Structure formats: C-alpha cells, structure tokens
Amino acid sequence: MHFGWSFFSSRFWPRGGVIALCALSTGIALPFGSAHAQSFTWSGTGSSTATADYQLSTNWSTTSPGAPPILPTQSAIFGSTGSATVTVGAGPMLPDSWTFTANSQSYTVGGNPVGFAVAGPTGGLINRANSGQVITINANINDAFAPGVMVQQLGNSTLVLAGTNGYTGGTLISAARFR
Numbered sequence: 001m002h003f004g005w006s007f008f009s010s011r012f013w014p015r016g017g018v019i020a021l022c023a024l025s026t027g028i029a030l031p032f033g034s035a036h037a038q039s040f041t042w043s044g045t046g047s048s049t050a051t052a053d054y055q056l057s058t059n060w061s062t063t064s065p066g067a068p069p070i071l072p073t074q075s076a077i078f079g080s081t082g083s084a085t086v087t088v089g090a091g092p093m094l095p096d097s098w099t100f101t102a103n104s105q106s107y108t109v110g111g112n113p114v115g116f117a118v119a120g121p122t123g124g125l126i127n128r129a130n131s132g133q134v135i136t137i138n139a140n141i142n143d144a145f146a147p148g149v150m151v152q153q154l155g156n157s158t159l160v161l162a163g164t165n166g167y168t169g170g171t172l173i174s175a176a177r178f179r
Contacts, residue, residue: 008133010107014076020144028131037075037096038066038069039063039074039075040060040067040068040069040075040077040126041060041064041075041077041078041080042059042061042079042082043060043081043083044060044061044079044082046061046062047059047060047061047082048119050081050082050083052083052085052087053087054070054087054088054111054116055088055091058076059082059083062152069095070091070092070093070095071092071095071117072094072118073096075095075097075098075099076095076097076098077102078098078099078101078104079103079104080101080103080105081105084106084107085110085157086107086108086109086110086111087109087111088109088110088111088112088114089111089112091112092115093113093114094116094117094145095116095117096117096122096123097116097118097124097125097130098116098125098126099127100126100127100133100135100157101128101129102128102129102155103139104129104130104155104157106133106157108133108136109136109138109139110137110138110139111138111139113139113141113142114139115143115149116141116142116143117144119143119146119147119150120169121150121172123149124141124167124169125150125151126152127151128154129155129157130156130157131176132157133158134159135157135160136160137159137163138163139163140163140164140166141161141165141167142166142167143166143167143168147168148168149168150167150169150170151165151167151169151170151172152171152172152174153176154174154175155176157176158179159176159178159179
C-alpha cells in the first residue's frame, strides 16, 4: 500500500527512529535517541514561526532534535499562543500525549490520524482548557501500540471530537462540556 509519502523519509524519522520502531514491533526495547520524555510547546519560547503546520519544527518551543512531537516519549502542549488552527500532515504521528493547558486558547486540530503511544491517564488527549474555550479535534484519535488510550475532559471548556475515533481507553469527563 502506498500513501504518497516515504515511510522511511528522514523528515519523519530522526536518526535511529526506524530501527527503534522495528524493534518495538518485534518486542525488543530500544530507546528513541533519548531515555527521557520530551515536551514541546506549540509556539512557545524558542519558536520562530506561527503557521498551522504541526510538522514544522519552528512552530514548537524548541527546535532541538526531535521537534516536532511525533514519536513515543514526546508530548505536545498547547497553550495561549500560536496558530489556533493546527494541521497534522502525512507521516507517522505517535506522540505520548497532547495536553491543552488551563490558559489554552480555542483550537481546531485536523488532518491525518494520531495514534497515541501511551495508554491510561498520562497519555492520549488531555484537555484542561478553561471556560469559554472550544477545543475541536477533527483528526482521528487511535491507540498506537497498546489498547487503553484515553481522552480526558478535565477543564471547563468545550471539547469536540469530530473524527472517526478508535481509541479504546474511554472518555473521562470531570468538568464542562463534551460533544
């Protein structure tokens, strides 16, 4: 099957990423370049652009190796700055989590599917945005490696899931509205 992009392109896989993904599929544990998790903030300190392109490293708080957050051990944080429209392009999208902070602006995230790498309450989609904000996810949300990825509505904002989702960990709603 061909999707119109090279699965092994260096744009989508940092050095060693393909080997580590192959090792994961065979049950061998190899690190993805770094043993600790990395968090990247959308349009945070250190970013130099504010476009809608999720894969553009200069839209993130650090352009160190690994930006943007597309692989396991990487997480995205969305706050009050940057483009309110986020477009997920082609290629593997396997971050641990996306977190929308309490001071988050309203966002609309669309494009290709996202398979979150961490199941349970520390992975998947975590929405803490405050009242008056609307977080709309048009991209499909799925489990990446193991079942149990969750969506959590923890803030007083409105969360809209408009994709065809396949995550299996359930949806926790402890505040506000969910559509």
